Amino acid sequence: MSMEIAIPKPVERENYLNKEYGVWSWLLTTDHKRIALLYLISITFFFFIGGFFALLIRLELLTPAGDLVQADTYNKLFTQHGMVMIFFFLIPSIPAVLGNFLVPMMIGAKDLAFPRINLLSWYLYIIGGVMMLHCMLIGGVDTGWTFYAPFSTNFTNSNFIEAGLAIFVAGFSSILTGLNFVVTIHRMRAPGLTWSRLPLFIWAHYATSIIQLLGTPVIAVTIVLVAAERGLHLGIFDPKLGGDPLLFQHLFWFYSHPAVYIMILPAMGVVTEIIACFSRKRIFGYSFVAFSSIAIAVFGFLVWAHHMFVAGMSVYAALVFSFLSYAVALPSAIKVFNWTATLYKGSIHYDAPMLYAFGFLGLFTIGGLTGLFLAALGIDVHVTDTYFVVAHFHYIMVGGAVMGYLGGMHFWWPKISGRLYPEGWARLAALIVFIGFNLTFFPQFLLGYLGMPRRYYDYSHMPEFQVLNVLSTAGATVLGVGYLLPMVYFLWSMRYGKPASDNPWNAAGLEWKTASPPPTFNFDEEPIVTWEAYNYEELDAPHKQEVPVAR
Amino acid sequence: MPDSTAVGLHHEEQHHPELLHHFADPQQQRDASSLGMWVFLATEIMFFGGLFCAYLIYRRWYFGDFAAASKSIDMALGATNTAVLICSSLTVVLAVWAAQTARRTLLLASLAITMLLGLTFLGIKGVEYKQKFDEHHVPGASFSFDHEEIPGHPGQYANPAHAQIFFSLYFVMTGLHALHMIIGLGIFLWLFLAAWRGRFTPEYNTPIEIGGLYWHFVDIVWIYLFPLLYLIDRHA
Numbered sequence: 001m002s003m004e005i006a007i008p009k010p011v012e013r014e015n016y017l018n019k020e021y022g023v024w025s026w027l028l029t030t031d032h033k034r035i036a037l038l039y040l041i042s043i044t045f046f047f048f049i050g051g052f053f054a055l056l057i058r059l060e061l062l063t064p065a066g067d068l069v070q071a072d073t074y075n076k077l078f079t080q081h082g083m084v085m086i087f088f089f090l091i092p093s094i095p096a097v098l099g100n101f102l103v104p105m106m107i108g109a110k111d112l113a114f115p116r117i118n119l120l121s122w123y124l125y126i127i128g129g130v131m132m133l134h135c136m137l138i139g140g141v142d143t144g145w146t147f148y149a150p151f152s153t154n155f156t157n158s159n160f161i162e163a164g165l166a167i168f169v170a171g172f173s174s175i176l177t178g179l180n181f182v183v184t185i186h187r188m189r190a191p192g193l194t195w196s197r198l199p200l201f202i203w204a205h206y207a208t209s210i211i212q213l214l215g216t217p218v219i220a221v222t223i224v225l226v227a228a229e230r231g232l233h234l235g236i237f238d239p240k241l242g243g244d245p246l247l248f249q250h251l252f253w254f255y256s257h258p259a260v261y262i263m264i265l266p267a268m269g270v271v272t273e274i275i276a277c278f279s280r281k282r283i284f285g286y287s288f289v290a291f292s293s294i295a296i297a298v299f300g301f302l303v304w305a306h307h308m309f310v311a312g313m314s315v316y317a318a319l320v321f322s323f324l325s326y327a328v329a330l331p332s333a334i335k336v337f338n339w340t341a342t343l344y345k346g347s348i349h350y351d352a353p354m355l356y357a358f359g360f361l362g363l364f365t366i367g368g369l370t371g372l373f374l375a376a377l378g379i380d381v382h383v384t385d386t387y388f389v390v391a392h393f394h395y396i397m398v399g400g401a402v403m404g405y406l407g408g409m410h411f412w413w414p415k416i417s418g419r420l421y422p423e424g425w426a427r428l429a430a431l432i433v434f435i436g437f438n439l440t441f442f443p444q445f446l447l448g449y450l451g452m453p454r455r456y457y458d459y460s461h462m463p464e465f466q467v468l469n470v471l472s473t474a475g476a477t478v479l480g481v482g483y484l485l486p487m488v489y490f491l492w493s494m495r496y497g498k499p500a501s502d503n504p505w506n507a508a509g510l511e512w513k514t515a516s517p518p519p520t521f522n523f524d525e526e527p528i529v530t531w532e533a534y535n536y537e538e539l540d541a542p543h544k545q546e547v548p549v550a551r
Numbered sequence: 552m553p554d555s556t557a558v559g560l561h562h563e564e565q566h567h568p569e570l571l572h573h574f575a576d577p578q579q580q581r582d583a584s585s586l587g588m589w590v591f592l593a594t595e596i597m598f599f600g601g602l603f604c605a606y607l608i609y610r611r612w613y614f615g616d617f618a619a620a621s622k623s624i625d626m627a628l629g630a631t632n633t634a635v636l637i638c639s640s641l642t643v644v645l646a647v648w649a650a651q652t653a654r655r656t657l658l659l660a661s662l663a664i665t666m667l668l669g670l671t672f673l674g675i676k677g678v679e680y681k682q683k684f685d686e687h688h689v690p691g692a693s694f695s696f697d698h699e700e701i702p703g704h705p706g707q708y709a710n711p712a713h714a715q716i717f718f719s720l721y722f723v724m725t726g727l728h729a730l731h732m733i734i735g736l737g738i739f740l741w742l743f744l745a746a747w748r749g750r751f752t753p754e755y756n757t758p759i760e761i762g763g764l765y766w767h768f769v770d771i772v773w774i775y776l777f778p779l780l781y782l783i784d785r786h787a
Binding site: 241 | 582583
């Protein structure tokens with residue numbers, strides 16, 4: 001041990017991780033990077049709770065008979081799986097973790113505009129999460145995550161009010177994150193960083209924030225009405241008293257459809273960064289990709305009633321919503337085509353983040369195209385409430401959003417932790433996730449098309465569906481392994497991983513021009529931006545120095 | 552709270568004490584706070600928007616019942632409350648102006664009168680709620696609205712179930728509005744105490760300005776609630 005004195009260790013630079021120690025330096029931090037890590041830990045916790053429910057659902061469906069759990073339990077399993085995954089994992093996932101960490105760094109700011117509100121939003125998330133956990137422990141909710149009235153208001157015996165309030169509080173957390181991003185992106189950009197020089201990750205988060213800001217309040221007031229109706233028997237949604245249950249569905253989907261874009265837009269932002277970096281090219285059609293994010297946010301607000309085609313809505317309204325749902329495919333397609341065009345003649349590197357981006361590209365395309373099936377009135381009537389729908393939205397949310405999230409976690413992990421993750425294991429995990437995902441959810445397209453309804457725990461009257469269900473359950477097991485692996489090697493790399501350089505990918509973007517991990521105020525000196533985004537041609541040009549940023 | 556005391560790494564001498572470390576200059580901080588409040592108010596519009604949407608649908612479906620129910624609430628009290636809130640908007644504007652021009656007495660007086668008007672509003676609202684409670688117009692088990700004539704249609708009586716939807720919306724909308732008033736009173740109490748300690752100067756008065764924005768918004772919501780809830784078909 002005394003030998004260590006002879007060789008002086010290199011002094012570790014002060015960064016956001018080693019500046020202060022102790023529980024309170026984390027729980028009272030206003031540093032956006034530390035809050036991002038608080039979110040990372042909390043959403044990972046909820047991801048595994050939601051995943052546990054999913055695994056139980058898949059185990060129940062392994063056999064046609066309802067033999068593992070009872071019908072009521074099964075209802076609660078899929079309800080809690082949905083509520084936890086949507087409100088406590090997917091919606092905060094990329095914005096609150098990667099967005100929190102990266103938005104200020106990518107625009108050259110010292111922090112978000114309102115650091116204390118940022119911390120408040122994490123505490124609101126935790127309060128909502130604890131309420132949801134408590135609600136699950138005292139028996140859970142069986143309404144489905146969509147909690148349609150009048151079942152949720154008049155009939156269910158489960159504790160819906162607490163679950164609703166948990167979502168209400170978590171919604172506030174989401175609103176405050178969006179508010180912080182919008183103000184930060186408008187007001188805190190470094191000198192020279194014009195809107196057309198912003199990374200597309202920022203555009204995607206800007207569009208996401210708009211949806212969070214304008215959509216979430218509507219579900220908040222809907223929950224207030226449902227809770228009031230359930231507690232006080234108001235009759236706003238009760239047909240017996242002249243109320244309209246369809247109004248509930250309109251209000252619910254006015255938020256909950258755009259919420260899908262809260263989940264997928266940030267993943268699109270992540271994938272854009274990764275594809276540009278690992279094909280060493282400027283993104284093809286920058287402004288189209290940027291404005292397609294805004295277009296998705298705007299169109300996303302006009303398509304909600306395609307969830308209600310069979311709910312008894314007017315046929316003319318259904319036609320209009322069907323048309324508008326097709327329209328939202330345009331900006332999504334623009335993105336897919338531009339990513340593909342960026343790959344064309346790029347010098348492609350197959351590192352783990354890029355593998356996830358490829359996975360995203362394929363799976364999102366399948367999820368999006370099957371969305372068009374569902375937007376078409378004729379097909380929708382046929383497959384409504386079948387596993388086709390389940391498979392479709394899992395391709396978007398798991399194949400899209402979670403793939404994007406994992407790709408982003410790998411891409412920016414060296415910046416977040418200052419360590420490199422083991423590349424071989426990461427590629428293996430990406431492959432396992434891709435295989436496991438397709439094995440889980442592709443059979444569900446077939447099941448749905450053949451007519452297996454969703455939310456059934458017992459399909460013994462149609463035992464011919466068992467083969468596909470066994471495949472799906474097997475896939476879920478593989479997928480579970482694929483999700484556990486990154487958690488293990490990320491934790492491992494925090495101690496044993498090789499120290500990362502400031503810019504291990506030789507990537508463009510301001511976040512790579514500061515130390516890994518970054519100092520508390522992100523940049524030792526305020527950066528001044530004189531270049532366009534994704535200047536990979538310049539970065540890779542021999543004999544040409546990278547545009548210097550004063551550090 | 553490290554960020555409220557910490558100053559930037561450089562040129563600390565010239566920093567205004569209220570300038571937070573992550574802003575470049577007071578102008579940027581002011582712009583950010585102001586934009587933050589406007590964005591927040593946009594979310595509030597969507598929050599109340601859901602209720603207005605529900606209101607408009609049922610009002611169109613059950614117009615007669617809504618008119619009969621509307622007639623049972625006290626228009627004089629509602630009109631008084633409208634006047635009270637409009638006056639409070641004036642005192643809020645005066646407070647902002649007083650802070651910008653360093654008139655301490657006027658600032659404290661305007662903030663105090665604003666709070667007083669806010670409390671008056673809530674008091675009158677309480678009287679209205681008491682009346683509705685006495686008349687069994689609060690939705691729930693003891694609700695009753697029998698033999699109430701539809702205005703302009705002698706001999707036709709309102710459907711109590713539909714009238715109950717009106718009162719449900721009435722209580723939810725005015726209740727959420729009153730909750731916003733209570734939060735506004737909390738904000739103004741905080742502003743008053745900070746102003747008492749002399750925190751606001753012509754250079755730094757953003758909290759008064761954005762607190763005022765919030766107060767004006769809550770007033771405007773009432774400006775819509777009053778005619779929609781109190782003045783349905785009053786001419787009949």
